[in-house]
Amino acid sequence: MTMEGFRVLDEKTLREYIKATPSLASKLGNEVDNFKIKEVGDGNLNFVYIVISPSGSVVIKQSIPYVRCIGESWPMTKERSYFEATALKRQHGLSPKHVPEVYHFDRTMSVIGMRYIEPPHIILRKGLIAGVEYPSLAEHMAEFMANTLFYTSLLYLTTTQHKTAVAEFCGNVELCRLTEQVVFSDPYKISEFNHWTSPFLDSDAEAIRNDKILKLEVAELKSKFCEKTQALIHGDLHTGSVMVTHESTQVIDPEFAFYGPMGFDIGAFLGNLFLAYFAQDGHVDNTNDRKTYKTWIMDTITDTWNLFYKKFTSLWDIHKEGPGEAYLHEIYKDMELWSLVKQKYMLDLFHDSLGFAAAKMIRRIVGVAHVEDFESIGDAVKRADCERRALEFAKNLMKKRRNFNTIAEVVSVVQ
Amino acid sequence: MTMEGFRVLDEKTLREYIKATPSLASKLGNEVDNFKIKEVGDGNLNFVYIVISPSGSVVIKQSIPYVRCIGESWPMTKERSYFEATALKRQHGLSPKHVPEVYHFDRTMSVIGMRYIEPPHIILRKGLIAGVEYPSLAEHMAEFMANTLFYTSLLYLTTTQHKTAVAEFCGNVELCRLTEQVVFSDPYKISEFNHWTSPFLDSDAEAIRNDKILKLEVAELKSKFCEKTQALIHGDLHTGSVMVTHESTQVIDPEFAFYGPMGFDIGAFLGNLFLAYFAQDGHVDNTNDRKTYKTWIMDTITDTWNLFYKKFTSLWDIHKEGPGEAYLHEIYKDMELWSLVKQKYMLDLFHDSLGFAAAKMIRRIVGVAHVEDFESIGDAVKRADCERRALEFAKNLMKKRRNFNTIAEVVSVVQ
Ligand SMILES: Nc1ncnc2c1ncn2[C@@H]1O[C@H](COP(=O)(O)OP(=O)(O)O)[C@@H](O)[C@H]1O
Ligand SMILES: Nc1ncnc2c1ncn2[C@@H]1O[C@H](COP(=O)(O)OP(=O)(O)O)[C@@H](O)[C@H]1O
Ligand SMILES: [Mg+2]
Ligand SMILES: [Mg+2]
Ligand SMILES: [Mg+2]
Ligand SMILES: [Mg+2]
Ligand SMILES: [Mg+2]
Numbered sequence: 001m002t003m004e005g006f007r008v009l010d011e012k013t014l015r016e017y018i019k020a021t022p023s024l025a026s027k028l029g030n031e032v033d034n035f036k037i038k039e040v041g042d043g044n045l046n047f048v049y050i051v052i053s054p055s056g057s058v059v060i061k062q063s064i065p066y067v068r069c070i071g072e073s074w075p076m077t078k079e080r081s082y083f084e085a086t087a088l089k090r091q092h093g094l095s096p097k098h099v100p101e102v103y104h105f106d107r108t109m110s111v112i113g114m115r116y117i118e119p120p121h122i123i124l125r126k127g128l129i130a131g132v133e134y135p136s137l138a139e140h141m142a143e144f145m146a147n148t149l150f151y152t153s154l155l156y157l158t159t160t161q162h163k164t165a166v167a168e169f170c171g172n173v174e175l176c177r178l179t180e181q182v183v184f185s186d187p188y189k190i191s192e193f194n195h196w197t198s199p200f201l202d203s204d205a206e207a208i209r210n211d212k213i214l215k216l217e218v219a220e221l222k223s224k225f226c227e228k229t230q231a232l233i234h235g236d237l238h239t240g241s242v243m244v245t246h247e248s249t250q251v252i253d254p255e256f257a258f259y260g261p262m263g264f265d266i267g268a269f270l271g272n273l274f275l276a277y278f279a280q281d282g283h284v285d286n287t288n289d290r291k292t293y294k295t296w297i298m299d300t301i302t303d304t305w306n307l308f309y310k311k312f313t314s315l316w317d318i319h320k321e322g323p324g325e326a327y328l329h330e331i332y333k334d335m336e337l338w339s340l341v342k343q344k345y346m347l348d349l350f351h352d353s354l355g356f357a358a359a360k361m362i363r364r365i366v367g368v369a370h371v372e373d374f375e376s377i378g379d380a381v382k383r384a385d386c387e388r389r390a391l392e393f394a395k396n397l398m399k400k401r402r403n404f405n406t407i408a409e410v411v412s413v414v415q
Numbered sequence: 416m417t418m419e420g421f422r423v424l425d426e427k428t429l430r431e432y433i434k435a436t437p438s439l440a441s442k443l444g445n446e447v448d449n450f451k452i453k454e455v456g457d458g459n460l461n462f463v464y465i466v467i468s469p470s471g472s473v474v475i476k477q478s479i480p481y482v483r484c485i486g487e488s489w490p491m492t493k494e495r496s497y498f499e500a501t502a503l504k505r506q507h508g509l510s511p512k513h514v515p516e517v518y519h520f521d522r523t524m525s526v527i528g529m530r531y532i533e534p535p536h537i538i539l540r541k542g543l544i545a546g547v548e549y550p551s552l553a554e555h556m557a558e559f560m561a562n563t564l565f566y567t568s569l570l571y572l573t574t575t576q577h578k579t580a581v582a583e584f585c586g587n588v589e590l591c592r593l594t595e596q597v598v599f600s601d602p603y604k605i606s607e608f609n610h611w612t613s614p615f616l617d618s619d620a621e622a623i624r625n626d627k628i629l630k631l632e633v634a635e636l637k638s639k640f641c642e643k644t645q646a647l648i649h650g651d652l653h654t655g656s657v658m659v660t661h662e663s664t665q666v667i668d669p670e671f672a673f674y675g676p677m678g679f680d681i682g683a684f685l686g687n688l689f690l691a692y693f694a695q696d697g698h699v700d701n702t703n704d705r706k707t708y709k710t711w712i713m714d715t716i717t718d719t720w721n722l723f724y725k726k727f728t729s730l731w732d733i734h735k736e737g738p739g740e741a742y743l744h745e746i747y748k749d750m751e752l753w754s755l756v757k758q759k760y761m762l763d764l765f766h767d768s769l770g771f772a773a774a775k776m777i778r779r780i781v782g783v784a785h786v787e788d789f790e791s792i793g794d795a796v797k798r799a800d801c802e803r804r805a806l807e808f809a810k811n812l813m814k815k816r817r818n819f820n821t822i823a824e825v826v827s828v829v830q
Contacts, residue, residue, distance in 0.1 A: 154641055159592045162641070163585040170582035177574045180740065189745045212752045216759055219742060226569055226577070226741065227644045325595065326641065327634055330604045337627045344631055 005108040006078065009062050011037050014049060017111070018060075023104040024113045029055030042123075044069040044369065045076065045255070050116055057116035058103060063255070064110070076174060080255040081110035083172040087257035088114065090232060095147040098140055098249050117243045117250045124242040124249075128276040129283065129373055131293045138303035140249035141242070141269060146311035149262045152232035154326040155316055161323075162259075166229045169258040176226070176258055179235065183363045184222035188215055193368035200384030204391055205366045217398045221355045229259035237268040238360070238371075239276065263349055266308065267356025271394075273301050275361055275373050277414065278390035282377030298411050305350070305407040313342050351401050354410065358398035365391050420523040421493065424477050426452050429464060432526070433475075438519040439528045444470030457538075459484040459784065460491065460670070465531055472531040473518060478670070479525070491589060495670040496525035498587040502672035503529065505647060510562040513555055514666050532658045532665045539657040539664075543691040544698060544791055546708045553718035555664035556657070556684060561726035564677045567647035569741040570731055576738075577674075581644045584673040591641070591673055594650065598778045599637035603630055608783035615799030619806055620781045632813045636770045644674040652683040653775070653786075654691065678767025681723065686772030686809075688716050690779060690788050692829065693805035697792030713826050720765070720822040728757050766816050769825065773813035780806050 009017060018024045019032045028035050028051065035053035041061075045068050049060040063081035067074040085105040092099040104113030127134065154162050186194055188209060196205050208214065234241070235256025243250040277297045280290040320338070321329045332338050364371045365387045374390075377383035393414060404410050424432060433439045434447045443450050443466065450468035456476075457463075460483050464475040478496035482489040500520040507514040519528030542549065569577050601608055603624060611620050623629065649656070650671025658665040692712045695705040735753070736744045747753050779786045780802045789805075792798035808829060819825050 154638070159595060159641060160588050163588040163591070167582040167585035170578040170585075173575050173578040176578070177740075180574060185743055185746065189743065212749065212755060215746060215752060216755055219747070219756060220759075223569070223741060226574060229642045229644060325592075326638060328600055328604065331600065331630060332634070334627065337630060340627060340631055341634060344635075 003065070006065075006110065008064050009047070009049075009060075009109070009111070011039070011049075014051075014060060017109075018051065018058075021104060021106075021113075024051075024058055024060070027056050027058040027103055027113070028053035031055055041068070045080075052116070057118065059100070059114050059116045061112045061114070062110055076178070078110040080172065080175050081105075081112060082107050083169065083175070083257050084253070084255035085112050086168075087232065087234070087254035088112070088252075090152070091144075091148045091234070091251065091254060094151050095144045095251075098144040099251050117252070120245050121243040121248065121250060122245075123240055124244045125239040125272070125276070125372055127244055128239060128273075128297070129279070129376055131280075131283065131288060131290060133293070133296050134244050134246065134249070134300075136247065137244065137249055138300045138307055141251075141304050142307035142311050144249070144251050145237075145262075145265055145269070145308050146315060148234070149231045149265065150312055150315040150319075152259075153230055153262070154324055156319055156322060156324045158323050159325050162229075165232065166259040169232065172256070172258045175235065175256045176260075179256060180222060180226065182368050183359055184218055184225065187363045187367040188218060191368075194366055195368070195370075196366045197374075197380055197384040197387055200381065201366065201387060201391075204388055208362065208366060208391075208395070211395065213399055214395055217355065218359060221352075221359055221398075224261045224352065225264060225356075228261040231259065231262045232257060233260045233262060233265045234268075235260065235264070237265045239269070239272040240371075242269075261352055261356070263352025263354075264356045266305070266349070266353035267358075268360050270301055270304065270353060271357030271360035272364075272371070273297055273304070274357065274393065274414075275364060275371055275390055277301075278386050278393070279371075279373035279377065282374070282379070282382050282386045298415060302407050302411055305353070309346055313346065316342065347405070350404070350407075354397055354401035354404060358394040358401070361390055361394035362398075365394075418480070421480075421525065423479050424462070424464075424475075424524075424526070426454070426464075429466075429475060432524075433466065433473075436519060436521075436528075439466075439473055439475070442471050442473040442518055442528070443468035446470055456483070460495075467531070472533065474515070474529050474531045476527045476529070477525055491593070493525040495587065495590050496520075496527060497522050498584065498590070498672050499668070499670035500527050501583075502647065502649070502669035503527070503667075505567070506559075506563045506649070506666065506669060509566050510559045510666075513559040513664050532667070535660050536658040536663065536665065537660075538655055539659045540654040540687070540691070540787055542659055543654060543688075543712070544694070544788055546695075546698065546703060546705060548708070548711050549659050549661065549664070549715075551662065552659060552664055553715045553722055556666075556719050557722035557726050559664070559666050560652075560677075560680055560684070560723050561730060563649070564646045564680065565727055565730040565734075567674075568645055568677070569739055571734055571737060571739045573738050574740050577644075580647065581674040584647065587671070587673045590650065590671045591675075594671060595637060595641065597783050598774055599633055599640065602778045602782040603633060606783075609781055610783070610785075611781045612789075612795055612799040612802055615796060616781070616802060616806075619803055623777065623781060623806075623810070626810065628814055629810055632770065633774060636767075636774055636813075639676045639767065640679060640771075643676040646674065646677050647672060648675045648677060648680045649683075650675065650679070652680045654684070654687040655786075657684075676767055676771070678764055678769075679771045681720070681764070681768035682771025682773075683775050685716055685719065685768060686775035687779075687786070688712055688719070689772065689808065689829075690776055690786055690805055692716075693801050693808070694786075694788035694792065697789070697794070697797050697801045713830060717822050717826055720768070724761055728761065731757065762820070765819070765822075769812055769816035769819060773809040773816070776805055776809035777813075780809075 025032050031053040038050045041048040047062045051058050063078040065078045066072045067076045088102050100115035102114050234254045241253040280294050440447050446468040453465045462477045466473050478493040480493045481487045482491050503517050515530035517529050649669045656668040695709050699705050
């Protein structure tokens with residue numbers, strides 16, 4: 001992709017850009033001389049601007065050709081913006097209540113204009129740290145995952161549609177490579193990028209590098225990540241990619257989207273809820289022992305999987321005579337067989353999800369990018385304790401994932 | 416793909432075409448007024464011409480925009496020729512002794528010019544029916560499969576190379592769909608295309624359509640076929656795609672090539688050897704009880720897998736610090752772990768191969784396209800007996816494949 005015509009925007013040039021772009025200006029009620037711009041990008045990669053006029057608003061996200069938090073020394077194609085815009089539109093189409101609408105996309109400039117997810121929405125991870133319950137979270141996330149994963153899989157698509165889409169998203173390879181490195185490789189070897197709560201976790205990090213069974217398992221998961229084109233996955237579905245209020249759940253930031261294993265999305269979300277759970281003891285104070293909240297997190301994990309199971313299999317039921325070419329109705333219409341098919345598919349998916357959940361947890365404790373859930377625990381000893389328990393659980397989960405048949409069994413290991 | 420400039424060649428127009436094409440004429444020593452053309456296509460899909468002058472030879476293969484043996488009522492993109500040419504060149508590069516060289520490719524005309532695999536080469540399937548032993552067959556096929564599969568997998572390629580190639584071969588979707596239909600779907604349902612040795616196998620065919628466990632297993636295999644982009648596979652590696660002499664083994668006809676599960680190729684070859692085995696009792700006559708030959712086939716099956724295992728893992732050893740991104744040396748260098756990694760990978764591949772072998776066997780007995788091994792048994796009762804035994808073995812193999820640890824165990828089930 002050429003750099004011609006590309007320039008990194010700042011507040012001033014963004015103002016000009018918006019003025020010159022009707023699809024953006026119209027969202028501000030065309031009040032092009034009366035809007036405020038605020039840069040809010042807290043992510044590692046991109047710039048995000050909130051733009052508000054008296055009669056409207058828009059969010060502008062620009063990708064730059066390197067990793068923002070590292071600098072130009074770590075180049076990263078700005079074409080990720082194209083895949084983010086494409087995935088956002090597809091996911092909005094499939095789950096409109098839980099994905100912001102895209103108003104504008106400029107491939108040359110790597111600029112996405114989308115709905116401003118207004119306050120009181122906050123990033124879910126921050127809510128989890130603050131101890132806020134979101135009663136519809138499980139339901140909404142189950143709906144988002146069921147819709148986006150089911151409708152982009154061979155359970156719904158024809159082979160022709162599927163292979164066309166797979167081919168297109170192969171183009172997002174640089175982002176896939178980044179995941180391969182930071183999730184499936186770096187935590188299992190010595191790497192300049194790794195860090196952890198040292199010296200407390202030094203031997204834990206070393207133990208991971210020496211754990212043969214764990215490394216066998218993570219190799220299998222990595223292969224699935226690289227080779228299994230099961231559905232259009234979000235690719236970065238942690239609790240920092242979800243914005244919430246009491247009533248609303250919005251999924252953003254699918255720049256890592258590609259055709260991969262469904263369990264990677266489900267695992268990312270569940271794994272990050274587990275991280276939130278293990279961090280709770282570090283957030284206890286005189287006013288709140290977090291016990292109730294820990295129970296709520298565990299219930300949310302349970303409900304997310306169980307509701308996902310229900311929604312996904314009922315989409316499958318609804319479309320069992322649809323265009324999907326994986327399980328032809330004529331072959332699988334016998335009631336008992338149909339039920340066995342679904343059970344087997346969902347159990348495999350469950351085991352994938354648990355494996356990826358574990359991989360996502362481990363990498364957040366001994367890899368390059370950590371999570372605020374733990375980072376916000378000031379006392380290093382306390383933090384290391386929380387992290388160690390999360391790590392032990394994750395290791396066990398990755399190795400024993402095939403022994404679990406229900407999410408209740410997984411949760412009971414923790415509680 | 417446009418049809419502009421495309422026309423179906425016949426002997427007369429092919430003659431003009433060769434005259435006008437230096438890369439072909441030169442292979443005939445430029446004796447463009449003195450060569451013979453013979454159409455030999457015995458396949459289901461395409462036209463193949465042998466062209467011989469006093470000082471050279473060439474084979475011309477042309478794809479037409481429908482299935483040759485059915486006619487224009489079953490359209491099939493002639494673009495398969497592009498994927499065949501691309502795969503042939505790649506496979507020739509990786510296994511030059513066992514793949515004919517491509518001299519010429521014309522995408523508009525869907526014409527491939529390649530080395531003439533001269534007599535006494537014959538199609539392996541015909542040799543197997545005639546009861547001819549090929550002492551190097553296992554070794555050669557193991558080499559072909561090890562080289563073509565290893566070097567196109569993530570064990571050797573970077574993610575970037577792999578995803579680029581995956582995307583390109585997604586274009587061969589029509590041929591993938593055909594396989595999905597005739598291998599993984601039609602045999603398990605009532606289909607106008609299915610046939611079998613009736614009435615003798617009527618209840619056997621029905622039993623397959625009613626076998627829930629079998630249908631669960633074939634669904635898993637079908638998903639792997641559609642979703643697992645493990646390597647550039649030949650896609651149609653039966654014994655009709657191999658030409659042999661006592662000393663030479665040549666693999667042709669990779670028009671079904673795409674990034675799929677390695678086990679599909681290995682299984683196609685092994686499965687067709689098993690078919691040849693089960694057909695032998697139908698070829699017994701006064702002069703030959705075929706007992707020795709049956710043993711040779713079983714030994715060839717055993718050797719093929721064991722030599723493949725050896726060659727594939729030693730390529731992996733040689734390139735363990737190479738560009739492949741799946742198993743980074745730094746993570747897996749511990750000797751015991753390295754050995755575990757290979758064992759696990761190869762056992763999974765073994766189970767895939769057995770599953771696909773079984774699927775390929777079943778479809779040749781109750782599906783649309785049968786094999787000469789059985790078709791050439793004139794006595795229908797005898798033929799049905801052979802086919803039934805093959806079918807029972809295949810069903811058992813598909814269901815129990817995960818219980819086998821070595822090829823010797825599989826072979827001992829038969830003998
Ligand atoms: N549509 C939006 N509405 C409101 N805030 C947003 C929106 N998109 C992003 N943000 C804010 O910007 C931050 C970074 O956005 P994100 O898409 O996650 O970027 P990155 O790819 O750099 O992680 C988010 O955490 C959120 O606070
Ligand atoms: N390079 C070759 N040299 C000699 N004979 C060949 C060659 N390629 C094909 N043939 C002959 O033509 C037949 C059909 O070729 P094949 O490539 O299998 O076509 P199809 O795709 O229609 O099955 C083969 O079975 C073989 O007898
Ligand atoms: Mg983000
Ligand atoms: Mg992001
Ligand atoms: Mg052929
Ligand atoms: Mg053929
Ligand atoms: Mg062919």
